[in-house]
Amino acid sequence: MNLTIDGVSKVFKERHSEKKALDKLNLEFSTGVYGILGANGSGKTTLMRIIASVMKPTxxxxYLNGRDIASLNHEYRALIGYLPQHVGLYKNFSAEKLLHYIAALKGLSKVDAKEKVDETLELVGLSRERKQKVGKFSGGMKRRIGIAQALLNDPKILIVDEPTAGLDPKERIRFRNLLSKISANRIVLLSTHIVSDIEFIAKEVLILKEGKLIKKESPNHLLSGISQKVWSLTVEEEELEKLQxxxxxxxxxxxxxGFQLRIISEDxxxxxxxxxxxxxxxxxxYYFDEEEGTG
Structure with missing residues (x-):
């Protein structure tokens, strides 16, 4: 499977101006996990929404396998699993009832829905909690039920936007291990600003800054590019302010x-x-040393 992003831009019209959220991106994805790394305002969420076909590019x-996804329409959407950064859940539904409801919306038959609901609850580690109301779930459990709903239609392209924001370290590890496990025959796109989420599972990392693609390489290649630019230094307190x-x-x-510093510097x-x-x-x-806008 091959997903190609060809010259994609997105411009948002504001009252007296325009904001370019994405600037002529050219990308190619095959099976495996891709980490999309960027600060707030870098265009990550906009890119994810466009790939998920919930937003159109300007x-x-x-292209999916050489075919324009606009012409594929529902055929393309049937291949997508999408977990947005903020997902609304019916708090009074049990985990099981919620997944059956979403399975019906996705067009699964009752027989197929039962099988997929059982399968996805087991996969995300919520089989024991299947009768519990989602409103009583922890943040990590809600993210796991979110990924379960995204997997109900056995998607070939799984898109997850900032999936571990607000989770404790144990849940973050559980979540990224889950994504790694299910990526064997899927394209998995994971956007984040938490670098540990992608350090061990991404076959390639995309660095987005102000809507532009800065780099797209394996983690090892990216790190080799700054291998001469990271320094360690021990100083006393009076030197600390000057170096900061x-x-x-x-x-x-x-x-x-005194103080041990880790410094990123060309010289x-x-x-x-x-x-x-x-x-x-x-x-x-190295790439995001300045505060960026939100969005």
Missing amino acids: EGTI AGNRIGNISRIQE KPHPDAVRVEPNLEDLYL
Whole structure:
């Protein structure tokens, strides 16, 4: 399966101006997990909504196996599973009843719906809670029931937007392991600004900034690109402020000798600084060191 994004742009008209949320993106996806990394306002959610066919691009075309998805229409939508960042759930429905209701909306027969509801509840680890009301679920359980509804139609393209926002570390690990498990024969698109969500499961990471594609490479290739730009340094308190003012600092740890800093810098930031191996948090800071807008 091949999904191609060809020259896709999205412009939102505001009262006295226009805002370009996406700027002529060209992308290609095959089976596996893709992490879409970007700060707020980078265009992640807009891209996900366009791929999910709930929003139309201002210009450009999306192709599935060489066919324009606009011409495929319902045939394309039947292949999509979508978990938006904010999903509305019927709080008085049990998990089981909610999934049966959504299965009916998706056109599954009663026999197929029973099988898929049982299967997806087992997959997301909610079989024991199937009779509980969704309104009493924890945040992590609600995200899991969200992914269950997205999987009911056995989608070939699964789109999840900021799925772990607000979850504790244990639930984040559970969620990303689930996505990795189900990605064998699917295209899984995962947008996030939490780099640990994609560090171990994404075959490629896309970096979006202000609606433009900055990079699309494997995590290892991306990290090799900043391998000479991450430094470790121990300083006393009086030097700390000066270094903070002129550098991108990823981490500050108080130790017995003073403060240990992790600095992202093109050049050696201090005579005593030593190079260290980069991680994806360093990568994020390298590309998104300034506050961006929301949306």
